[in-house]
Every structure is written in structure tokens, then in C-alpha cells.
Amino acid sequence: MQNRQGSGSEESAAIFKTLAHPIRIAILDLLRHGEECVCHIEAILGKRQAYISQQLAILRAAQIIIDRRDGMNIFYRVIRPEIYALLDAARALSPLPTATPPPMIRLESCPCPKCTPEVAVTD
Amino acid sequence: MQNRQGSGSEESAAIFKTLAHPIRIAILDLLRHGEECVCHIEAILGKRQAYISQQLAILRAAQIIIDRRDGMNIFYRVIRPEIYALLDAARALSPLPTATPPPMIRLESCPCPKCTPEVAVTD
DNA sequence: CTAATATATTCCAATTGTTGCATATCGTCA
DNA sequence: TGACGATATGCAACAATTGGAATATATTAG
Secondary structure (H helix, E strand, O other): OOOOOOOOHHHHHHHHHHHOOHHHHHHHHHHHHOOEEHHHHHHHHOOOHHHHHHHHHHHHHOOOEEEEEEOOEEEEEEOOOOHHHHHHHHHHOOOOOOOOOOOOOOOOOOOOOOOOOOOOOOO | OOOOOOOOHHHHHHHHHHHOOHHHHHHHHHHHHOOEEHHHHHHHHOOOHHHHHHHHHHHHHOOOEEEEEEOOEEEEEEOOOOHHHHHHHHHHOOOOOOOOOOOOOOOOOOOOOOOOOOOOOOO
């Protein structure tokens, strides 16, 4: 491990990947109210059963939801409410370009002017 | 448009997709301080230049960062600080299974007991 | 103009995701 | 037990993405 790249970038990326799908997001939104059975989700989203089941499997594998059997139906519910913070934050992303203040870093393995201030631009 | 699936699920999915990559997350983390030139990013992350450039292009296309030329170097900076809320929220996602309260929805296009309470379980 | 440096873009092969179809599994009802 | 309803899973064809290599562009120096 010679080049670390922030902490938990991999895990974060995995989470984003799981959420990077409109149907999965829609399913999670449906589950905001609480438990829902598969047929419900199927009916509301208007997608084929097998497809919904697949997406549920992905969310289940990601440990974001879990299933509970009740007679003939299977109900799903979210076990990580924190994901809603993510969904909400994503929706909050509007086309509002903002500015950010300038940097302040120096690195010897980098040849840019900011990293070699001594032999910087025209003396 | 016969089956809506929440609001902005597509857009949100696109955002998550853009963030669903460890290198891109690492780059954004680097840019938390402010502007950084490509060679900096390259040196810090220890990846090939072309590769970094590709990831920057993706973030740029997503309108999350913009570039500014200064002589021979090109500096990038984040123009949507809100994405940090997303990154932080993702990192906050720990393996802590929580419980969620039961549902409360009824739908006529669904055959499950909760949707057909009248002809529900054994009368 | 030519060379050198910094960064971007294009091309490609390998991997991965998508989606329809068929089928398996499990519980229920008669 | 057998048929049926609700879900899950396996598979195949096709679309999209990924990361590497080579190459192109732009700026500065001489």
C-alpha cells in the first residue's frame, strides 16, 4: 500500500455505486414510509417482478435493506436510515456554481510553481 | 410518463454514479483545501497522468469542478461544495443496523393483504 | 520555428451492468 | 398432496464502463 488516497474512498465509492441507479433510489424512497412488500414496490414502480427482485437483492447485499416474510408476502425495510441523508443531499445538488478559496499546499514530488517557490517564475 | 419513480431519481443516480469511484473521491478530497494543479493530484495519488486527466474530465463534465489555466499548469477547483456533504455522509455510513417503524400504505393495484384489508386473512 | 513540459483526448480490450426469459423455491389453500 | 401465488435466481445477449497505451494540443523557452 504505497499510495493511500484519502480514508475510505473505496467504501464510499461502493456505497455510491449501490445508490447509482434510479430504480434503487426509487425503491429506497418508497421505503421511507417503512416496510413495503415486493408486490407493492412492483406495482408502484411499474417494473417487472424479476427486475425489482434483482434490485432488491443488490440493496440487500449492500446491507441497506432486509427482508421479512409474512405469509405469502415478503416485506422489505431499510436498516440504514443514514442513506436518506445521502439521497437528500444528492437531491439538494442544484446547478448553483459556487466559488472556493485558493489552495495552500507544497509537495516536493511535484514540479509546479507552487511546489517549487524558490525557482519559481521569472525571479 | 406512466410510472413516476420518485422525484429526480435519475439526476440523483447520475450524481452518485459520478462519485462512485475511489479515485474521483480522492481527487475531490484533495480539492477540499481549494485549488490544485494536475501535477499535484498526480503526485499525491500516485497515478498516471492520463488516468488522472480522465477522471478530472469526468468530474468536469459533471460540473463538479472547473479548470483554470495558469501558464503551463492547469488548476482545478470544486464549484459545488455541496458534494462534500455527500462524501461526508457516505463516510458516516458505518455497519450499524438500525430498525425502522412499520409501513402505512394501501394500493389497489397490489394484491397483498395490506392492500386488500377487506378480504384479508382468514375472516 | 523547434524542443520540452503539462495536460487532454482518442482507441481498444477486458470487465461489468442491464434486461428479458425461464425456472426454482417457499408458503398457502383446497 | 397438488396447484397456485409471491419471490428469487440463473443465464444469455447486448450495452456501457474501465483503465491502459499512444497520441494530440497548448504553452513556454530558446
